[in-house]
Amino acid sequence: MKHLALVSALALTLAACGGKDRPAELAAPGDGSAADGATGAGTAGAGDAASAGPGSAADFERSVPATVILFALDSYELSPEARMVLDAQAAWLSRYPDVRITVEGHADERGTREYNLALGDRRANSAKNHLASRGVAPGRMTVISYGKERPVAIGSDEAGYAQNRRAVTVIGG
Template identity: 60%
Template sequence: MRKTTAMIAAITMLAVGACSKKAPDTLPPAPEGTGTDTGPSTGGVVPGSQQDFIANVSSDRIFFGFDQYNVDAEDQATLQSQSQWLQRNPAVRVLLEGHADERGTRDYNIALGERRANAAKNYLASLGIDPNRIQVISYGKERPAAVGSNEEAWAQNRRAVTVVIER
C-alpha cells in the first residue's frame, strides 16, 4: 500500500512539473495602438494619463479657506490650466475629490468636501469642459494630505484634487 501511495505521489509531482512553463527571458513589444507604447518623445509618460496631467498643469489641486468653498483667483488660474489640458485630451474623464480638515463633524465635512469639488467642477464647466466628463466625490476629513492639528496641516487638507480616471 505504501509503495502504491508513494508511486502515485511521484507520478503526480512529475505530471505537475511537466505542465509548468518557463517564462521567456524577454517579452515581445506590445502591439501598436494599445496604449502601452509610450514612444520616445513622451519620456515614458503616456499622453492623457495622470502622470501627463501632473506634468502639464500648474497643479492638480486647489485650496480653500476655513469653512469656504469659493473658487478664488489663484484657484481659477489652476483650473484654467487644467481646462486647457482637458481640452487637449477630450477622451479623458476626471474625478474631482473634495476634502476638508479635521475640524467639524464627519457629516459636515463630507458635505463641505462635496461643495468644494462641485465648485471646481462648475468652474471647469464654465470654461467649456463637458460636465459629463467630471465626476465628484467627497472624502471629507477621511483622507488628509497632511497630518497634524495646526493651521499648516489644516490648510493643506482643505482642497479639491483632480484625478484622471479614464482615457
C-alpha cells in the same frame, strides 16, 4: 458586482484578527489600487500609470501648475489662484476630450463628520463648475467627497488644515 463582496464580508462576524484581513487600502500613498483611497496631494490616480504619454495622468501632472486647489476655512469659494490652476487644467482637458476626471473634495479635521462630507462635496462641485465653465463637459467629470477622512497633512495645526481643505483633480473616473 463589487458591492456584493462586502455583503459576504458583512455576513461573517469576523473575530478580531490581525494580518489575515489587513485591507488592501493600506497600500502606499498614491497607489490607486486602494478600494476607496483618495489620492494624495499632487499624486494622480494610477489608473493609467502604464502610460506616461500625451493624455496620461503623468502628462496631466506635468502640464498643469497643480492638481490640487486649496480653500479657506469652511469655504468653497475659489481663490484667484485656484481659478488659474483650474483654467490650466481645463486647457489641458480640452486637448484630450476622451479623458475623464474625478474631482475629490476634502475638509480639514476641525468639523463634524457629516457636515464635512457635505463641505467636501461643495468644494468638489466648485471646482467641477469652474471647469465646466471653461468648456469641460460635465459628463466627463465625477465628484466625490471624502470629508475629513483622508487628510494629506496629519498635524493638528493651521498649516496642515490649509493643505487638507482641498479639491484634487484626478485623471480617471
